[in-house]
Structure formats: C-alpha cells, structure tokens
Amino acid sequence: MERRGTRIALGVWVALVLLFLYVPIAVICLYAFNSSNVQSWPIAGLTTKWFSPAIHNGDMQDALKLSLEAAALATSVALVLGTAASFGVHRFRFFGRESISFLLVLPIALPGIITGMALNSYFAFWKMNFGLWTIVIGHATFCVVVVYNNVIARLRRVPGSLTEASMDLGAGGVQTFRYVTFPTISTALISGALLAFALSFDEVIVTTFTAGAQNTLPIWIFGQIRLGQQLPQVNAVVFLILAVTIIPVAIAQRLTRESGILRTE
Amino acid sequence: MKGLSLLVPPVGAFLAVYIAALVALFVSAFWTVDAFTGETVHTWTLDNFRELWHGATYHTVALRTISIAAAVTVTDAILAFPFAYFMARLAGPRMRGVLFVLVMLPLWASYLARVYAWRLILNSHGLLNWSLHKLGLPSAGIAYTNTAMWIVYSYIWLPFMILPVYAALERIPHSYIEASRDLGAKGSRTLRTVVLPLALPGVVAGSIFTFSLTLGDYITPVLIGGPSSQFIGNVVYDSALGSSNLPFAAAFALVPVLVMGIYLMIARRLGAFEAL
Numbered sequence: 116m117e118r119r120g121t122r123i124a125l126g127v128w129v130a131l132v133l134l135f136l137y138v139p140i141a142v143i144c145l146y147a148f149n150s151s152n153v154q155s156w157p158i159a160g161l162t163t164k165w166f167s168p169a170i171h172n173g174d175m176q177d178a179l180k181l182s183l184e185a186a187a188l189a190t191s192v193a194l195v196l197g198t199a200a201s202f203g204v205h206r207f208r209f210f211g212r213e214s215i216s217f218l219l220v221l222p223i224a225l226p227g228i229i230t231g232m233a234l235n236s237y238f239a240f241w242k243m244n245f246g247l248w249t250i251v252i253g254h255a256t257f258c259v260v261v262v263y264n265n266v267i268a269r270l271r272r273v274p275g276s277l278t279e280a281s282m283d284l285g286a287g288g289v290q291t292f293r294y295v296t297f298p299t300i301s302t303a304l305i306s307g308a309l310l311a312f313a314l315s316f317d318e319v320i321v322t323t324f325t326a327g328a329q330n331t332l333p334i335w336i337f338g339q340i341r342l343g344q345q346l347p348q349v350n351a352v353v354f355l356i357l358a359v360t361i362i363p364v365a366i367a368q369r370l371t372r373e374s375g376i377l378r379t380e
Numbered sequence: 381m382k383g384l385s386l387l388v389p390p391v392g393a394f395l396a397v398y399i400a401a402l403v404a405l406f407v408s409a410f411w412t413v414d415a416f417t418g419e420t421v422h423t424w425t426l427d428n429f430r431e432l433w434h435g436a437t438y439h440t441v442a443l444r445t446i447s448i449a450a451a452v453t454v455t456d457a458i459l460a461f462p463f464a465y466f467m468a469r470l471a472g473p474r475m476r477g478v479l480f481v482l483v484m485l486p487l488w489a490s491y492l493a494r495v496y497a498w499r500l501i502l503n504s505h506g507l508l509n510w511s512l513h514k515l516g517l518p519s520a521g522i523a524y525t526n527t528a529m530w531i532v533y534s535y536i537w538l539p540f541m542i543l544p545v546y547a548a549l550e551r552i553p554h555s556y557i558e559a560s561r562d563l564g565a566k567g568s569r570t571l572r573t574v575v576l577p578l579a580l581p582g583v584v585a586g587s588i589f590t591f592s593l594t595l596g597d598y599i600t601p602v603l604i605g606g607p608s609s610q611f612i613g614n615v616v617y618d619s620a621l622g623s624s625n626l627p628f629a630a631a632f633a634l635v636p637v638l639v640m641g642i643y644l645m646i647a648r649r650l651g652a653f654e655a656l
Contacts, residue, residue: 117470117567126470128462128463129466129479132460132463135459136486136539137482138507139498140486140497142497142507143497143500154500154503155503156501156505156506196390200386200390202386209384215391218399219390224592226595226596226597226613226637226640228598228616229405229636229637230398232405232626233398233401233405234397235620235621236401236404236405236408236626237400237404240404252397256394263390313488317488319599320596320597320598336492340499340603341602349496356490361485361488361489364485364488368484
C-alpha cells in the first residue's frame with residue numbers, strides 16, 4: 116500500500132537503527148581481542164592473550180562467585196514468591212486484586228537508586244550484616260515480578276476446562292497439579308527463572324547499596340572501568356559475559372512460545 | 381480461602397521488607413543529620429527541602445537530569461516510530477520475528493558492557509573520530525560531555541520505545557487505513573490523522589520507560605559524563621553513601637518520584653496504560 120519510495124526509505128531506516136543497536140556490541144567484542152593494552156581504534160592486532168589472565172584473576176573470580184550465588188538464590192526466592200502470587204491472583208477474584216500487580220511491579224517502576232537506598236537504610240536499621248543475603252533480598256524484590264508476569268501470562272492462556280476435566284475424571288488436587296497444571300506452566304517457570312537470573316546477574320544500582328564492601332561481577336567491572344585499571348582484562352570478561360548471557364535469554368525466548376498441549380497450530 | 385493463603389508469603393514479604401523500607405525512607409526525608417555526631421536526628425523538619433529549594437546547584441542538577449531525560453525520550457520516539465511501522469506494516473511474519481528478537485537481545489546484553497562500549501567509541505582515539513577522520517571531517521570532542529550522555533541513554537533505552545510503539549501500530553486494523561484512503565486521504569494525511577493518533581498511546585507507554593530509566597540512573601554520568609554532568613542520582617548516591625546524609629538523599633530522591641508521578645498521571649490520560 117505504501118509507495119515504493121516510502122518502503123525503501125523505511126527499510127534503510129530499519130537498517131540504520133539496527134546498525135546503531137549492534138555496532139557498540141561488535142566494538143566491545145573486538146576490543147576483547149585487542150593485542151595492545153591501549154584502548155584506541157583501530158585495534159592494533161588480534162590476540163587471545165587477555166583471556167587467560169582475566170579468567171585467573173582472583174578478584175574477578177570472587178566477584179563472579181558472589182554474583183552466581185546471589186543470582187541463584189534471588190531466582191529461587193523469586194520462583195517461590197512469584198509463582199505463589201500468580202496462582203493467588205489468577206485463581207481467586209477479590210477486592211484489591213489489581214493492587215497486587217502494582218505492588219510487585221513497583222521495584223521495577225521506581226528508579227533503582229530509590230530501592231537501593233531504602234533497603235540500605237532498612238538493613239542498617241535492623242543491624243544486618245551487608246553481604247550475600249542483603250544482595251539476595253535486594254535482587255529478589257525486582258526478580259519476583261519477572262516470574263510473576265511469565266507465569267500469570269501462561270495461566271491466563273490455559274483454559275480452565277483442562278483442570279476441570281482432570282478433576283471430573285477423578286484426579287485429586289495434587290494429581291491435577293502434577294499432571295496437568297505443572298506441565299502447562301513449566302516452560303513459563305524456566306523462562307521466568309532464566310530472565311530473573313540474567314536480571315540479577317547484571318544489576319549494578321541496587322547492588323551498590325546492598326553489597327557492603329563486597330564486589331559482585333558488575334560492581335567489579337564498574338570499579339575497574341572507572342579507575343581505568345586492567346582494561347584489557349575487563350574487555351575479555353565483558354566479552355565472556357555477553358557470550359554467556361545471550362544463551363539463557365535465547366532459550367527463554369524460545370520457551371515462551373506456545374508448546375506442548377497449548378500448541379495451536 | 382486457599383487463594384489468600386497463597387498470597388500471604390509474597391505480599392507479606394513485600395510489605396515487611398520493600399514497602400516498609402520505602403515508607404521509612406520517605407519519612408526520613410523529614411529528618412536531619414547532626415553535623416557533629418553524624419547521627420540522624422528524629423525531629424520533623426523541612427530543612428532538607430528548604431536546602432533543595434534554595435540551592436542553585438540542585439536546580440541545575442535537577443534541570444539537567446530532566447532535560448536530558450526529555451531529549452532522550454524525543455530522540456527514541458523519532459528513531460523508533462519508522463522502525464516499528466516497518467515491523468508492524470511492511471515486514472512479513474518471518475522478518476517480523478527476526479526483527480523482534482534483534483530488538484530484544486541488546487536489552488539482555490550487560491548494561492555496563494553497552495555503556496562501556498560507548499566510552500571506547502567516543503573517546504578521542506575511538507571509532508567515531510577515526511571514522512570522521514576517514515571522511516575528511518574534523519574530530520568531534522564529545523567524549524565526557526552531556527551530548528555523549530544523550531547519545532548513550534538514547535542507545536540504551538531504545539528497545540523499550542520500539543516494542544510498545546510496535547504493539548500499538550500492530551493493533552490498528554488494516555480496514556481503518558483502507559477506509560481513510562477510500563475517502564480520498566493521501567498517504568501523509570492518513571499517517572497524520574489515522575495512524576499517529578492511534579499509535580500515540582504506544583509512544584507514551586515507551587516514553588514512561590525511557591524517561592523514568594534516565595531520571596533514576598547514576599552509572600552513565602560516572603562512566604560517560606564529564607565534571608559537569610552530575611545527575612540527581614549522583615547527588616543522591618554521594619549524600620547517601622559518601623557523606624551519610626541519608627535524610628537529604630531521601631529528600632532529593634523524592635524529586636524524580638514526584639516528576640514520574642505527574643508524568644504517569646498525564647500518561648494515563650493519554651491512554652498509555654492500555655498500550656503497555
């Protein structure tokens with residue numbers, strides 16, 4: 116319907132925007148293989164020599180370990196609380212149902228600096244030691260909504276008749292959950308968990324307020340970039356993170372498509 | 381009431397930790413810190429707000445934050461609209477799926493990595509100046525300036541604008557556009573009087589993200605900005621963790637919350653929530 120000229124112009128625009136989105140990512144990937152320790156363009160030559168010292172850097176390893184632990188624990192908390200909330204909201208109509216979604220989305224809607232500051236002074240008030248668990252609580256606040264959104268979206272698409280049929284055929288509550296409800300939401304749970312993990316693993320702002328003296332991986336990277344230290348190693352670590360985070364996200368993308376008994380084609 | 385018992389753990393945890401912490405934070409905005417002991421004084425006062433009201437530096441910082449957030453929002457809307465239009469109206473189903481993933485993917489690539497990439501591109505020996513030089517143009521000295529921050533924020537939040545605009549455009553029934561053409565409207569008129577008004581809620585929905593995320597950030601000013609690029613977030617961060625003046629930090633943090641509150645009220649009037 117659009118004229119030929121308009122179509123071509125729009126196509127060019129799309130190509131330019133994609134270039135804008137991906138050139139920086141390509142640049143950072145190339146710098147990881149920069150043979151010079153001077154960060155200028157064009158890079159002097161290609162090398163993989165920074166990867167070994169980057170991987171064996173003790174501070175980096177500690178930060179990575181803390182990040183993985185925090186992300187795993189925050190994801191677990193988010194799975195339990197997010198799933199419970201989505202079932203509660205989906206199954207039962209009650210006054211104030213909408214306000215629960217609002218409550219859960221608040222940590223994402225408000226600037227991270229506010230969540231971070233609020234939790235920081237709250238933990239200090241209760242004289243909690245800043246460390247793994249304060250990071251986990253901070254991350255869980257904004258991970259819950261990711262699981263919640265994924266699961267409730269799936270529950271809304273599953274026809275209620277499926278569980279009713281199961282009950283009519285004599286299955287108990289547990290059996291129905293095990294054989295009907297759980298299989299229909301399992302991929303939503305996995306994709307929610309992967310996204311929550313990725314979100315936690317990448318978070319900087321709330322973490323700076325809840326980590327105390329410890330470094331998660333993003334905080335370590337932030338510190339190194341700001342102080343201009345060990346930049347070749349930082350480039351290598353950043354490249355590895357990009358490579359590794361793309362994988363779970365790609366899996367999550369695939370899983371949220373219709374699958375199993377929900378397939379409509 | 382099995383449903384209610386399912387809701388007790390999540391809602392209870394949120395109220396006991398998150399909401400309690402938020403309320404405590406905003407209450408503390410009305411307290412002060414003793415200059416000698418550094419202890420928080422629990423007496424009600426508007427001193428923090430008075431200091432904000434009279435401090436010219438704070439006005440500059442707040443104005444800078446809000447103007448850059450607004451500039452980023454407008455830039456992203458301009459970049460996103462033709463892109464989303466192509467996705468929704470011209471691309472085939474397969475192409476549309478590919479574009480969708482290509483827009484989503486950068487969102488999940490590390491935020492720090494993407495900001496850092498721009499630091500490498502914009503610095504005086506980076507890709508930008510190298511390209512300008514190859515084209516025979518003079519170097520651009522935009523590293524560590526507000527211009528750099530404007531570019532980086534526009535880059536980082538762009539997917540948040542494209543997705544809701546696309547969703548809004550996709551929902552416009554094809555028959556509306558055909559009807560407009562049958563009634564004799566030219567392409568540009570159809571765009572102006574049919575497509576744009578119907579896409580507006582999507583643009584507003586996207587602007588909630590681009591505006592709010594820029595307002596609350598403090599990482600990019602540290603990595604990309606220069607000495608006069610402080611954001612509200614930086615002042616808040618410094619007074620909360622640097623000089624331990626949490627009451628003042630809380631008071632200043634109310635500014636972006638207030639701005640967002642007003643913005644959301646306007647957005648609701650424009651029907652942005654149905655487009656989310």
